[in-house]
Amino acid sequence: MINRNTANDIWIIVIKLLSFLTIFLLALILGYLIFKGLYSSKQTSRTVLNTIESNLDFEVYSSKNSSIKELDWFTLQKMGMGEIKNLRLLTKENVSFELYIEESQISKFASYLNLSEAQLRSHSIKLVNPQEITNYQKESGKILITKKGEKIPNLFKKVKVSDDVLVVNNSVIQTFDNKRITKLDEKQIEKLRNNEISNWSQLNGPDLNALYIPENQIYEVGSIEGSYSFAKAISFEKAGNLGITNLETLKVVHIIKGINLTLKYIISPAEESGKFGGIITIIANTIFLVILTIIIAGPLGIGAAIFLVEYAKKGKWTQFIRTGIDLLAGVPSIIFGLFGLIAFVNFLDFSFSLISGSLTMSLMVLPTIIKTSEEALKSVDKELISGSRALGATKIETIWKVVLPSSSKGILSGIILSIGRTVGETAALIFTLGSSTDLAKNIFSSSRSLSMHIYLIITEGLPINDAFSSALLLIVLVLIINISTRKIMEKGQKKNERQ
Amino acid sequence: MEKKTIQLDQKLNFFHELLLQTVQRVEESIIKAAIAVRDHDKELANKVIAEDYFINQLRDMVENDAVRLLISESPYGHYMRHIIAGIKMVTALERMGDYASHLARLATHETNNNKFDEIIINNLVEMAMADAAMFRGAIDALIKENAEDAIEVAKKDNEIDNFRLKINDIILNSGPFDSIEQRKKMFEYYYITKELERMGDLITTICKWIIYIVNGDKPRLN
């Protein structure tokens, strides 16, 4: 027999546990999003090995504000051969590329890349005197090759160069028993280096003995099955040039950890449908959408609520209207999207645009605004209304000066709910808003909102990290809108207080 | 509200009872004093003088109860008038009680063979009885709360006044005196007569307050 006090205590513990669990889950989800949004790890595979910095007798610098931190030998070679015109493929920056080489280093650089000096010079590289470097401002897209130990102005930062590769006989990468080695991870590479691997089957490969060949005998790798060597990329190329066949490089798993969401990303405009550039245009479009929706739905909803509370007579018609509002609140968003497509995009000929999207969203959030406003208006003390009328105010004056200010908090919560819904809506907007990532020029421009962007990132095959950074931005955006709307309202209240 | 009604009526009834008690004791005193004087009954006289103490006690009780009622009930109308009249009446009643014991004191003196004594004392007894009769009328008017009766009673004050004139006449013509004691006695008769006449005025006052209870008027009577 549990007595009442004990039962009370048990229930309190249960309630506390449940709420703690809820908060914990919330924190978990938010935390995960924030983490993935801010810090990403991208897994790719590349040819060069992750080694410590190679010993070069020149130094490589990139523009300070570039996101290039390291380069592999192959890319550097392409740069030297003039095949890289724009840095887009390497980083997200859409900038044209320029290679600067200090006069004295040309020959060193050329031999490093297995190119002739003439080839280097002929592909529009710029020769540079160290003194001239100070003239170059913070433009991006420059790689600078200089003398070792040279003092370089703060506009440039050092870049690591990796040029080691794992060369294997092509028997190693054959398909064997439906299995095939395509790439190895760091641990496996380590094992290889430490001579722990005797047979490729240990690494999920063919049943061949793993035979180590030192770099200076790299040509043997072409002839011995199962053989491998750790060599410089240039050696590999030279071997290929000499006609040694059956030489392959085994790719390495390369994890790029880095900051996902950068300030630069936030404030740069989106380019080429979001493949490159930043996200500010999409953010701006989202804000436009929200503002337009609130401008349309706000007065309509509040006005309808005022009518229902203050003017509507009790009867069949009022009940009918209320039922209609409740129905509208339950309709799935995709149906609003379809309606918007037919009514606004096609019939009214607004096409995919901000106005179509706003009108559709307005319809969706109207029930919410009407209901919360109605509740807020009803909760105003009847005594206040009497007091105002007794002073000679008309019904409208009373509503404007007393009822609305008193119910502003409740109405505002409805608005905030609507804003949240607008920002998060995807289905209804896909059919009505458009998909352009450019800044909307007027209300008839096609545009894209942040949540739509997340959906389209996945469907258009862009890196998923972008989706996370967009998601983080979305949450932050909603937070900012909520806080600022509240602050504006509080300021309005204070203004009402003071004289 | 039923409970409140009963409570209020009960409180007023209690007050009214106190008032009536005072009234009855005073009536008794007047009659007993007159009898004591007529029969030279020293014992009876002393009783009257002793009981005056109780009349004074009753007056205090009435006044205290009145204050209590005024504070706790904040009465209006008839209720309020009753209480105020009661306070005023009980002052007059206490006076009347004093006069009755003064009258009774006569019976404690040594008797005299003086013929004037006899005549005067007989007249005094008659006068006191007349007061008692008038008082009886006032008491009836109070119990019935009848204003017309009170007015009628007040008219009887003339009779009392006539008695005084008569006795004064006898006293003035009652010379010569054998001793100082006799002269002193005449003075005493004079004062008692005056007081018995005052008693009539006081009863008239009581009648006024009866009319006040009934309809709030305070008419000039006589």
Next chain:
Amino acid sequence: MKDNKILFEVENLNLWYGASHALKDVNLKIESNSVTAFIGPSGCGKSTFLRVFNRMNDLIEGVKIEGSIKLNGVDINKDLNPMDLRKQVGMVFQKPNPFPMSIFNNVAYGPRLYKKYSKAEMIEIVEKALTQAALWDEVKDRLDRNGMSLSGGQQQRLCLARTLAVNPEVILMDEPTSALDPISTARIESLITTLKESYTIIIVTHNMQQASRVSDTTAFFLIDENRTGFLVEYGQTNEIFFKPRDKRTEDYISGKFG
């Protein structure tokens, strides 16, 4: 007594809430610069009757009025706009109801409905109203504080100041102190006595002591067997509470029924 002019004249007033007959054949006159109290048991219609004077019953659906009420000879139902009427006839309610605004804006609310005032003019009006309501000294340093932050008694005086600010002729008070403590009650009562020199006051109260303390004239209402309210008698307060003409009044003031 002063020979005051007749301000309100009520003739054969009847009021219905829908089908229910709430007030029957009320006839009375209100003198200017006097305090009139309406007393009677709960439900007898005295508050309803009070609301007739500033047509606040119009705000309730289904109310019908017959008979006439004239203010200075003008029929307030037929010949007067309710807004204009309420400018002349103000009201203080039972539960203090200051607006959720600053004290200043509370008092300024009424005047601002009718005219645009300059800042200096408004300050003057507010100060005068708050002084008349005996509240100025307590709030003059915090006029921008929210009106609802005041104590109960202060709030009620604020509501009074609010009413006074539009400079009405009449102030209606519906049980103005029933929600207040004795000291606040006493303050308001003494205010009523001061204010009657400049205004005419009608007060509904269920507290007979209050009615006898502050009013010059008292009107006594009762409810009949059909639940309709009617006027039993009205006259000088001293008479009503000392020797009323009607036995029903006598019984009520003696506490014979609530």
